[in-house]
Amino acid sequence: MSTISKPAADGNPLNGPVPSAEESGRMEHRQIIRALVGMLLAMMTAFLSSTIVSIALPTIITKLGGSQSQYTWVVTATLLASTASTPIWGKLADLFSKKLLVQIAITVFTLGSVAAGFSETTETLIVWRAVQGLGLGGLQALVVIVIAAMVSPRERGRYMGPVAAVMSVATVAGPLLGGVIVDTSWLGWRWCFFAGVPLAVIALFVVQRTLDLPVVKRPVSIDYLGAGLIAGGVCTLLIWVTMAGNQFAWGSTTSLGLVALGVVLLALAVVAEARAKEPIIPLRLFRDRTTVLATLASIAVGTAMFGGAVFLGQYFQIARGYSPTEAGLLTLPMVVGSMVAASGSGSLITRFGRWKIFLLVGSAMMMAGFGLLGTIDSHTDMVLVGVYLFILGLGTGMLMQNLVLAVQNSVSPSDLGSASSTVAFFRSLGGTVGVSVLGAVLATEVADLTRGGLAKLGISLPAGGDEGAGIGNLDELPPVVSDVVRAAYGDGTATIFLIAAALAAVSFVVILFIKEVQLRTESGIEAQHAEARAAEPKVPAGRP
Template identity: 40%
Template sequence: MAEAVGRRREVMVVLPGLMLAMVLAMLDNMIVGTAMPHIVAELGGLTHLSWVVTAYVLGTTVSTPIWGKIGDLYGRKNIFLISIVIFMVGSVLCGMAGSVMLGGKDSGMAELIAFRAIQGLGAGGLMVNVMAIIGDLVPPRERGQYQGIMAGVMSLAMFAGPLVGGLITDNFDWRWAFYVNLPVGAVALVLLWLKLDLPKHQNKVRIDWWGAGLLTVSITAMVLVTTWGGNQYPWGSWQILSLAALAVVTLVLFLLVERRVVEPIIPLQLFRNRNFTLISAIGFLLGFAMFGAINFLPLFQQTVQGASATNSGMLMLPMMGAAMVVSLFVGRAITATGKYKAYPVIGGVGMAIGMWLLSTMGVQTPSWQTGVYIAVLGLGMGFLMQTTMLIAQNSVEQKDLGVSSSTTTFFRSIGGSFGVSLFGAIFNNHFLSELTGRFGAETAEKVAKGGGRMDPSALAQMPPQLRTGLLESLSTSISGVFWWAIAFAVVVPLLAAFIKEIPLRGGATQSASEPEAVTPAAS
């Protein structure tokens, strides 16, 4: 009992710093999402909107396995602090994009995309290390409670992000959507530097840089294929076919390397465990459907429904509030009962229903109705957000805790990368097609390019017929994105039904020092 109390006290000392680091990553995404219409209005490039998100998610995706493995080998504290610093540097650069100091607005969107990738490299270390550090300090049976708190904080950050982003963009410059990360990051950095005490490793095993490089090239090529295919280049063009071939070749080489190195970035033997494989697939689909589709909600609310940036943020609150309440409930329930299988199934069903409801939106859909739809989506997210990580961590030995956390986060991130890029391509194609059908090809091209700097004031000055056609085209295109998201969301509960409920380690009769056993591979 004394050991458990001491462990709980140790966790509570560092928990504020971990919570701030989590807020740092989650808050940024939601703030930027709300600020995007204003960013596009100043820097231009509506057709490049998805790349601002894709670059960030891609940076997070390719770096997550590396952060997790380095933490396992050399200790997590310093690695975690370095990732916070990189994130803060990326935030400063993003805030400076398009400024006179860096070349002016003509290159602003390209600069922002590049700096978002740097920011994403830091964010990859934030998410995986928070979960892995909790795994270091708390056994799985008690972990549900703390991960429930962290999931609640994630929801709170997502809850506050749109509102903060709206207030910033309505009352200040959109650049403060990035600069606001600096005080939060500084406090987290100081707290963790002073309070976080983790064992240091002196491991002489070399990092699998070949594997990391091949994985990075393969993922980047795949994202470019989904982003450019059928949009910037025809699917049968040499550019797309070359990228697809590069993705396949580097992926095969990566798998060969991982089978031979001593400390692989992603240990392939983890996938012999049924639960781990299922959770990785669920994470991929969750990221694909959720991050890919939600990216378009602020655009719908601010352009089609005419909400201000602040009101757009407030309209996202039902989703975040529902997710936060459910996450806290699920965390406590798992700690009390040790049962978890039902939650990802329920969450998958809720997410699919939410996506279907959002796909029915149109120009006449009132804001309150959108709020109900996204609240349903939030309920589904709340059941899924922390149970996936808990199941993954309970499937591996303690020595692989970081890499299990990073691999799970990696699959969610890569799903988000593909989702954002693919849905962005679907949106662009659908939007241009809708405009062409209404106004003809020549006018559609002009409207699409003019829409690259679209904001509420610009819409108000358009001729009524043009404005109506533009809003209807936007609405139909965004609804189409949610229709595609349904196809991926419905697979989540089907996969979750096959999860085998393994007793969580570290119950009342097991000490924290007792190693976690690997669950047997299912036949």
């Protein structure tokens, strides 16, 4: 990798060595594509592994004898770990080699995947899913940061096509591959975790060969205290959200204690960040209106998107009776919509330089998509479900990366990594809370609908008797009871989507107040060099 301390001020060979394309930030299209190859492979690995698991999870939980609560925790553990680690990865990217950090993130994610594949209990699986989340937090932050370092905000939309294509291919291939693995008796669900390992190894080698970004040498001060307090506070509150109402009552001493501990840790984190030389999340970022509003919108988007979409696999497989492979195919409309919207909006942003309109349209379409999905039940025509998913995909495709673009365009070059990861952090935070809260809502809805359905058949259950009727033992239930439970999942899922629609409406309102700023035409590296030159002491005229 290249390392630089101070580029020549005017690029004149007489005044010092001329920086390479990677060092100056003025990279040609061919060079950018070459550098992106490894990053896209790394992103493919993470997305493929995640989507394989999401579609196979109902089968995995059934095989391990897990519960609805554990189903939610398998998803939440990954989101929690990635959420807590994302701002730390982003800050490290401002201080150290982005290339090395990408390789570390891939390695951590891969090790977590292999260990998860050997899990014998649901509890063990949850632990290793958390390790996967640490690597995922790095990849989801670093890919965006590296692209921002190489490409100017105005030109960045041009490269969203390859990024959107990789995300879409992984999102399509993951469920299909996961479905095939689960449906193939001689493979088994463990290969859902092992399948991504070869691709991860290839990604490591490709990143080593193709990614060459400069490391700007400057004094480094790592904010260990801030990192620990942020991670501790976020994890404490997320554990409270996911366990309250299930493991203990919302108003219990345990619940209040977790809230108090989380708030205290985050308050101490704010104090630490205000005093730190190199804070993990610089508080100055929140003086910028665009950053604050985009962050709020990201929370709502993350809650709606992750919290709503993660239960699609349950709807297709449990409520509608499709196989994992078929369930993967049924998500294609959403994937295609997302790819079309991300690529199309990116190209139009590069051409016209306007971005706010796409955020508004995207949030409106996401709200409409979730609203329409809120009308489904266990008998809705699957063509209609596909149309609704396509609309939802269009909305999320316009929103996800363009919210990050708006923030990257408004912050100083030295804060590029922190700002990018902050948006991803709050989006993941919203997603984690969304999965936990909406999972609890779904569990309650399913329990109520199951009791009501059985009562109509003249079957009465004692208090708490429905707890044994869940996704972990559907095949063991009498057919009449199993049918009622499946119908309950189909009807109860609509409530999840209605809540997600309300959250999408919040993001639309917030985006209305974002002020559109003209996109910069210099890459992150170029801007960082310019910032460094501006900070250099001026030599008075006539002095050597």
